Amino acid sequence: MPLKSFFQTAWDLNGNPFSGKATYAEDSQIVYVPEMFGSQREEFLRKFVQAPLENGQPLIGAVWSVVPGDPKARGFGKSTLMGEEAKRINQDFGFATLIHLGVSETDARANPVLASYVSFNTKANEGIANIDAACFQLVRFLLRCADAKGVKTHLRLRERAVAKLLKEGNAVKDQESRAIVMAVEERFRQLAVTIDIRNLLEEFLMHLASPDTDALEKFLSTVGAWHHNRNGLKYLQLFVAFAELADIQHFTFFIDQVEDFTSESQPSKIRKNVKIIRDALLESEPFASRASFVFQLHPDAYRKLRDAWTHEDLHDLNYDSPLNKPYVVVLKGLDNFKAACLLAERCLNHPQYALPERERGIHPFTDSSLEKVWQTTKPRPRWFIRVLHDLLELAKDERVSVLDEKFINPTKLKALSSKMQQDDEEELEDQRDDRLA
Amino acid sequence: MQKESKDQKVTDSIPRVAVLQILQVLHHIADSGGKSTFEKVRLFLLQRSQRATPSSRFAMYTIARDVLIDLQKLQLVQTGILPRTQSQMESLAEAPCELTEAGHSLAEVYKERPGHAFDQLLVTWINNHPYFHAFIVRLHQQPLCVPDITSVKQLGSEVRSEENLNTLSHRIVDHCLKRLSNMPFPRTKEEPFTHAVGERVQELGRMTLSGLDAKKWVDTIQDKVVIPSLLTAEELPFTDAVTFQHVLKAAKDFFAASWTASHPELSLRVIFSTCDFQPPAIDSQASITEVIHHGKSFAAPLFVAALRSAYSRVAKPVGSYADAYAVRAIVCIDLQIQPRVFAACLGDLMSTDPTPELTIYTELPFDSPPPGEDYIEIDRNRIGLLKLASS
Known part of the structure; x- marks a missing residue:
């Protein structure tokens, strides 16, 4: 004994x-206390989950922490708030979150949403150092989530997608997977900028369309860093198109540790990736109509990012501009x-x-x-x-x-x-x- | 399969086939001029099979054999000696099968009105398969509740390494009786159940259970302990899980019974009757002559009230969306109707214009149906959530 x-x-x-x-790691079993953020938690959810649905438009936003004299302003709970709220949203496609914000049950049911979280981490094994790598990890985060009964998000999305395709007459029984693949391919055929769905991407799409979640997870674990560092964006595009079939109305993508990306990158790389943010994430489907991107920032990170950001004519995310209030949350901590x-x-x-x-x-x-x-x-x-x-x-x-x-x-x-x-x-x-x- | 009853041993053999296969073979022989051979029946079944079967000269032979044995037992077909093993296939492949007059008659009914053929076959089955008869009589007394063990967690994960078999038996009994206490499970059945669990666990022994992975361990406890013990307590003449499964499947094929594990207040699989008989099935001595299904016309006058009642028990709070499978479970058990009758009645309600008294809202499902159950489907619309509104 x-x-x-x-x-x-x-x-x-x-x-x-x-x-x-007390540093956040999305895999660790931390005790998450949403109330510790007080009214800022509601502010965060209202701005980054509810507002895009109300406006019918996604946004780019930022979560800041600011301490005079401390350009890093770490330890305020930005990562915890973004990562844990994303997990909560994915448990029930945002239902409880929207109800908490005062949305009616009918509207909450009619507007299922998803969220994801990624942290730039250049030092990790097969580090996340560019937008493609980040996008691939956003997909993996989404597919790791499950509901309260442990049913994975992938299976639930597929179930809904099949039900919808059957209802619309675009699928026949026992050929549901094929119908999903065709529907996603058709979606991309209609876009101005298409993606070439071949080889590993084609395999990914087939796994998404199949009910075998274990096989999908196994497949993703075998996708090498070389490939996903160059194609990660396409994985996210495919996933979003798949989730659209399941009626997902909006995605909120939380991008953390931007300073890791900016501190380790040359200005040219920063510019290149900011350009990708604008061209591929903000202005192209399937993201342009339904995906919001929220960046974690502090003064040091924003200073390094700012030139490229302004050059690409992206919305200012400075915390102290009153015009930015709808897009920015400044955490006050305890x-x-x-x-x-x-x-x-x-x-x-x-x-x-x-x-x-x-x-x-x-x-x-x-x-x-x-x-x-x-x-x-x-x-x-x-x-x-x-x-x-x-x-x-x-x-x-x-x-x-x-x-x-x-x-x-x-x-x-x-x-x-x-x-x-x-x-x-x-x-x-x-x-x-x-x-x- | 034998069980000592009070007066005599009751034996039976339930074929491991679908009822539809029996009728299809009957029809096939009728279409072949009333005569066929074992091999032709086997090939017919193979062709019809939707499952991917290997192209082998033995594929589906056990099903062909079981179908023909049953048809012979029911005096619908006369056959020669049928192959019992693969090695007999060569020499007995051409065993003849010929319809009797009763077989011709039933085949004719199947051709014109397949539903009636099922009912006629159901009456024949009840009167000729004692196990099936006993099962139907039991269901007509009250629903049969099964405390299925589907996960080690139900008994406590440490129980797998339990050395003491008595402790394991007690854990199984405590767990099952606790679940069964939600239904009227008489005390007179508790003792035989407890005794049977103890006996069966001892029979299995430590050696059988050790070394099994979690899934096999659970399956063994379920199939070798829980199900047989429950059937013993219920005084049914069969006690093995496979026969139980096939009896249940046949009852469902005949629309004589259904089951659900989705009742929100009962953590049990509830098996219930979905038809009546003339004379009533509760009279176990008389031969059944007629089946009266609880179809749409039976359920429709009662459906709205049952739906409202079920919805108010499931929706939390009332006025919000409720799990449609849970609502269906309550309604089907209360009205003793098949799930497809539920869907038909619901579909009729939804196809009428909403009224101030009743408006029905539905949502497509994010979740698969519970294991062993089908989707709730109205036209091509799958329903996962349900909301009733009235002013």
């Missing part, structure tokens, strides 16, 4: 519910204690960590000690979570069951928050050091 840990005996926890790194308290409480009581016998609440922290942590780390959620993580580890080490103001003294807090800032800077240094590429 394994020994019970201090987390279990003192706090009824399975482990430390706060992440030591700007009030209520939000911080809620974040801590949700993490501490999440079923992944809280044992059944644990009483709800923020213990082992007290209200005043938690407020102190917040005061020291505000407004960055990442720092707040990291400090809470480290405090729990320290308490576990010292066998302290209650983390009150006596335990969380000013000296300790100052040391921990300095460590946070240092960790962030070191992370940045790592990213700049070519030896770690």
Whole structure:
């Protein structure tokens, strides 16, 4: 019988519910607390999911974080908000999200939507360093999603597409897959800019049209980096055309870590990729009528991107222009204690960590000690979570069951928050050091 | 297949074929002048088969054999000695088959009115297949509920490595009885069920279960423990899962019964009758003479009320869209109708103009139908969600 840990005996926890790194990775099982963003979550969803449906037009937008004197302004939860909300939207094609925003059930049912998320990451194995690579990963994100029962998005889209084609008389039973392929091919024949659907792309389309989701996933996992770095955009085009058959009215694509792309790219490459954004993503079907692109930005990234952006005559995304308000969200982070308290409480009581016998609440922290942590780390959620993580580890080490103001003294807090800032800077240094590429 | 009943052993053999295949073969022999051979019947079935079968001189021979044995048992066909094994195929391929007078008559009915032929065959089956008769009588007492085991998670994933067979038996019994408690499952059946589960788990033994992958483990528990134990508790004369499956399939082919696992309040597969008989099937001694299906004319007067009631139980909140499969399950069980009768009645309602009393909204499905069930289809329209509105 394994020994019970201090987390279990003192706090009824399975482990430390706060992440030591608190950086977002879409595959990790983080505790997502949408309420921590307060009214900004509604603002985000209204602008990037509801507004394009209401206006009948997609948009390009941006999610910013801004801290005076800090051009990177990291740790505000931009990635978490984009990635996790995209997953939630895909669970039910945006139904719960639209209902939450006050859309009627009828309208929400009539306007199924999808969202996807990709993070530029030039340092990763087979890095995501250009628009094609990013587009391919957007497809993979979408196909990884499933509903509450675990049924994959691909299968649900196919089911709907088949039902619609049958209803319109464009498919016959037992030949549904063929009907889907023909419908997608026909869609592209009608476009001004066609794509050549051959070889691997043809195979991808056939997998999309078939009900075998496992085979589709296996196929995508075998598509090599060389190919998808040059053809990723076409994969996304095919997927969007397929999803259109299933009545998907709008797509919101969240593009994260733009600074990774800009910091590692020469100006010519930046210009080339911004041109692709304009020509292929914003002005060509199947995206032009139903796909919005939302970029994660901070001052440093936008500064590098700006010339190319302006050169391509793209909509300004600066956070401080009042004209940009409909397209831009500036995250404020944990700007009030209520939000911080809620974040801590949700993490501490999440079923992944809280044992059944644990009483709800923020213990082992007290209200005043938690407020102190917040005061020291505000407004960055990442720092707040990291400090809470480290405090729990320290308490576990010292066998302290209650983390009150006596335990969380000013000296300790100052040391921990300095460590946070240092960790962030070191992370940045790592990213700049070519030896770690 | 034998089961000790109170007075005598009841034996039967349910053919592993579709009812349609039986009637098609009858018709084929009639079209061939009333005479044919085993090999010709086999080739006829092969040609008709929609499944991809290998081109082999043995393909479909077991089906041909089972069909002809059944037709002979029902005195619709007289045959020579039929091949029982592949090795007998060569020598017995030309075994003759000839329609009897009753066979000619039924073939004629099938040609003119196929539905009537099914009903006549159904009456013949009930009167000549004791297993099938017992099953139909049982369904006419009340729906039969099956607590299918489809995943290890239902019993707890750690149960696969459970060494103690008694613990495994208890887990199966507890789980199944808990689900069955949602229906009227009499206490008098609980004890035989519990006893049968214990016996069957012991018979299987640790050696059989260990080394099986999760899917095979689940299938073994379902087919070798749960189904036979339930059939024992229900005092049906057959206890093996394969016979049960074929009896059920035949009942569905005849439109005598249907099933669903989509009832939102019951985590069970519910099997229910969808027709009546003269004399009533509950009288297990008398021979059946007539089938009275619960068709559209039967269901139509009751349909709107049943639909409203089902919708109000499924829609959360009322006024929003509801899972159409769940609504269908409730209505079909309550009215004892086939799913296609549900679709027909719903289609009729939807084809009329909306009224202030009832307006029906539907949405195409994002989800496949539940396993073992068909789409709800009206014309070419598949329905996944349903909403009823009234002022």
